[in-house]
Amino acid sequence: xxxxxxxxxxxMISLLVAQTFEEDAQAFEEDPLAEPEVDASEELPxxxxxxxxxxxxxxxxxxxxxxxxxxxxxxxxxxQEVIELDPAIRGxxxxxxxxxxxxxxxxxxFLPAYSSKPANGYLVDxxxxxxxxxxxxxxxFLNYHARDTVINCYLYLFDGPQELPEGESLExxxxxxxxxxxxxxxxxxxxxxxxxxxxxxxxxVVEAVREEERExxxxxxxxxxxxKSDPTSQLDSFSMQxxxxxxxxxxxxxxxxxxxxxxxxxxxxxxxxxxxxxPSLWEKLILNQALFYSLLxxxxxxxxxxxxxxxxxxxxxxxxxxxxxxxxxxxxxAPHAAGxxxxxSFVSATAPPSKQQRDVPDYLQKM
Amino acid sequence: xxxxxxxxxxxxxKLKKFSDVAxxxxxxxxxxxxxxxxxFETKFPQLFxxxxxxxxxxxxxxxxxxxxxxxxxxxxxxxxxxxNATGILILVDVNAKxxxxxxxxxxxxxxNESSTFEALSAGHPMFLQGDYRGALKAVIQKLESLLxxxxxxxxxxxxxxxxxxxxxxxxxxxxQGEIRVAGTLGEVEG
Numbered sequence: 001x002x003x004x005x006x007x008x009x010x011x012m013i014s015l016l017v018a019q020t021f022e023e024d025a026q027a028f029e030e031d032p033l034a035e036p037e038v039d040a041s042e043e044l045p046x047x048x049x050x051x052x053x054x055x056x057x058x059x060x061x062x063x064x065x066x067x068x069x070x071x072x073x074x075x076x077x078x079x080q081e082v083i084e085l086d087p088a089i090r091g092x093x094x095x096x097x098x099x100x101x102x103x104x105x106x107x108x109x110f111l112p113a114y115s116s117k118p119a120n121g122y123l124v125d126x127x128x129x130x131x132x133x134x135x136x137x138x139x140x141f142l143n144y145h146a147r148d149t150v151i152n153c154y155l156y157l158f159d160g161p162q163e164l165p166e167g168e169s170l171e172x173x174x175x176x177x178x179x180x181x182x183x184x185x186x187x188x189x190x191x192x193x194x195x196x197x198x199x200x201x202x203x204x205v206v207e208a209v210r211e212e213e214r215e216x217x218x219x220x221x222x223x224x225x226x227x228k229s230d231p232t233s234q235l236d237s238f239s240m241q242x243x244x245x246x247x248x249x250x251x252x253x254x255x256x257x258x259x260x261x262x263x264x265x266x267x268x269x270x271x272x273x274x275x276x277x278x279p280s281l282w283e284k285l286i287l288n289q290a291l292f293y294s295l296l297x298x299x300x301x302x303x304x305x306x307x308x309x310x311x312x313x314x315x316x317x318x319x320x321x322x323x324x325x326x327x328x329x330x331x332x333x334a335p336h337a338a339g340x341x342x343x344x345s346f347v348s349a350t351a352p353p354s355k356q357q358r359d360v361p362d363y364l365q366k367m
Numbered sequence: 368x369x370x371x372x373x374x375x376x377x378x379x380x381k382l383k384k385f386s387d388v389a390x391x392x393x394x395x396x397x398x399x400x401x402x403x404x405x406x407f408e409t410k411f412p413q414l415f416x417x418x419x420x421x422x423x424x425x426x427x428x429x430x431x432x433x434x435x436x437x438x439x440x441x442x443x444x445x446x447x448x449x450x451n452a453t454g455i456l457i458l459v460d461v462n463a464k465x466x467x468x469x470x471x472x473x474x475x476x477x478x479n480e481s482s483t484f485e486a487l488s489a490g491h492p493m494f495l496q497g498d499y500r501g502a503l504k505a506v507i508q509k510l511e512s513l514l515x516x517x518x519x520x521x522x523x524x525x526x527x528x529x530x531x532x533x534x535x536x537x538x539x540x541x542x543q544g545e546i547r548v549a550g551t552l553g554e555v556e557g
Contacts, residue, residue: 321411321518324525328472328534333368336451337437339475341468342484343430346494353488 103161114156115168117177122146125157129191134232141239150260151183151205151246155239160192160231174200183208183260185217185246194225194234199242208258209249217245371435374427379439384417389461391420396500403504408449411514414474415449416507417442420499422462433458433469457506459499466494468506476532477517478510486510 047055054060106114106127113126122142125135138155146152158164174186180203190196199218201209225238253260285292331338345356385401392400400418407416419436426432437456445454452471455478459466468483486509490502521528529535 319410321515323411323413323473323477323518324521324529325537326473326476326529326532326534327537328475328529328532331472331533332434334434334438335368337434337454337456337469337471339470339472339478340430340434340480341470341478341482342480342487343465343467344484344487344491344494345463345465346491347464349495353484353491 103159104163106158106162106165111165111168114158114164115173115177118154122152122154123157124155127157127159129157129159130232130235134235138235138239141243145243145246149243149247150250151185151201153239153242153246154178154184154186156186156188157235158188158190160190160196162190164188170198170200174202178202180204185242187218187242189235189238191235192231194222194238197222197225197238204260205249208253208260213249213252217242217249220245368435368438371431371438375432375435375439377439379441380436381441381443382417382419383444384415384442386417386419388419388421389459391461391497391499400500400503403507407507407511410511413449414453414455414514415442415445416455416457416510417445418457418459418503420459420461423460424462426460426463429458429460429463429465429467430469433467437469437471455510457503459503461499464494466490466502466506468510472534474514476521476529476534477514482513483510486513 051060055062110126113124118124121139122145123135123139128135130138142153142155170186170188174184178184178186182202183204184202185205186200186202188198197218199214199221201214205214221238221241224241225234228234228237250260285295344353346353348356384404385397387397404416404418408414417437417440423429423432433456436458437451437454440451440456442451442454450471453473454471455474456469457466458469466487468478468487470478470483486506489509490505493499493502493505517528525536
């Protein structure tokens with residue numbers, strides 16, 4: 001907006017100058033020898049006697065009121081030349097640069113946004129210090145961080161030289177506006193001056209994480225940001241390192257057996273989650289010693305029994321059976337064999353073998 | 368025996384333990400059948416099995432012929448330590464479609480008519496299909512299981528088991544029983 005206004009003013013001035021030159025040129029063309037009319041108000045100032053004498057004696061330097069800096073340099077130089085400023089200028093009170101004063105102050109209209117928790121999102125930039133696309137990128141990153149981690153990260157953006165109003169502080173904001181039982185990290189970030197950044201955690205994080213670990217998060221983020229020169233790049237590096245630091249905090253807490261309960265399932269306390277309290281099948285098995293040892297015994301015995309059974313099968317297959325030597329008397333006067341066994345006929349496929357237990361062949365029956 | 372001799376003759380005959388006079392076995396099936404018989408002899412070092420397949424036309428009694436055959440046959444490929452008294456003859460009449468089993472004196476305590484009929488019945492389905500090789504293999508496997516059962520019985524109580532077969536232990540020494548390897552399993556008194 002300012003830029004557009006500057007362009008507009010510059011355009012208007014150049015238009016006026018061009019118009020003036022055009023008028024002078026026309027006048028010159030009409031009467032090149034005619035002297036220009038002199039307005040009484042535009043007459044040059046004349047030296048008065050006193051000033052002229054001072055000038056001639058070297059006590060007065062013309063334009064010293066305008067080139068005070070140069071005069072100072074001359075004064076500070078080794079020549080030790082004394083330069084006296086214009087008394088009119090000397091009497092003026094010193095003024096602070098108005099622009100610097102203005103840049104330190106946060107507009108009243110922005111203060112409500114800085115003194116409350118954001119209703120939506122995690123990025124607070126009421127002064128629009130970030131361009132629209134930059135704002136969206138940062139906001140998307142913080143949203144992603146919130147989905148991925150337990151500790152939500154709220155980022156308030158200020159201009160580099162801006163100062164908080166008296167009575168306002170980050171600690172007070174976190175204490176009054178943020179819920180103590182939720183894991184939050186609130187940052188006041190000063191654009192272009194990351195070293196001024198402040199980070200305060202909610203009570204839940206403070207209780208769970210050691211102080212040195214908490215401080216480490218901000219320190220590393222600032223170090224990363226300072227490696228960049230562009231304010232936007234600094235903010236990028238700062239937020240990314242901050243996110244990693246917060247994630248690391250969660251890991252530290254988990255390793256130490258602590259908890260950062262923030263509504264995430266993987267960090268839900270066991271005592272409030274009945275599902276987690278239920279032991280797994282393996283745990284049940286370990287707990288039930290009788291069952292465990294029974295199964296262990298079965299696991300050992302079953303293969304052993306199987307192997308034994310197979311071994312016995314093989315041994316039986318290779319086994320040799322020797323009968324005792326016996327003696328007896330002859331039967332039917334047969335020298336070797338009197339054991340008359342069974343006879344089976346397999347003429348009929350439908351009749352069972354027991355029905356075909358006969359010693360008379362078919363051809364004899366036909367006869 | 369005299370009656371059998373009158374019917375079938377008094378002269379001894381020489382045969383191999385596997386004889387397929389009927390010609391129902393193909394050449395390639397004969398060797399596996401012999402292997403089955405050899406395996407049986409390995410498992411029962413005192414016993415042997417003989418198979419005779421023929422197509423009889425005027426045989427009155429297959430059982431009688433088996434009885435005569437086991438007493439009159441000299442098996443040329445059976446070692447002398449296995450006399451016919453330790454043999455089992457499986458006789459098959461492929462013409463009359465009937466089979467019988469005859470066994471020597473040594474096996475009388477372990478086999479009988481009922482058990483041998485059971486063994487033959489194991490091969491009945493294959494006999495019906497004309498698969499003689501499969502049928503005879505099944506019969507021999509069944510005989511093996513019957514003999515193993517008999518061996519267990521006689522190992523526990525040899526005297527009772529042998530007495531049931533009309534026999535007694537020849538020389539009841541300390542090693543008598545399951546581990547004794549005797550040259551002759553069954554000896555008979557004339």
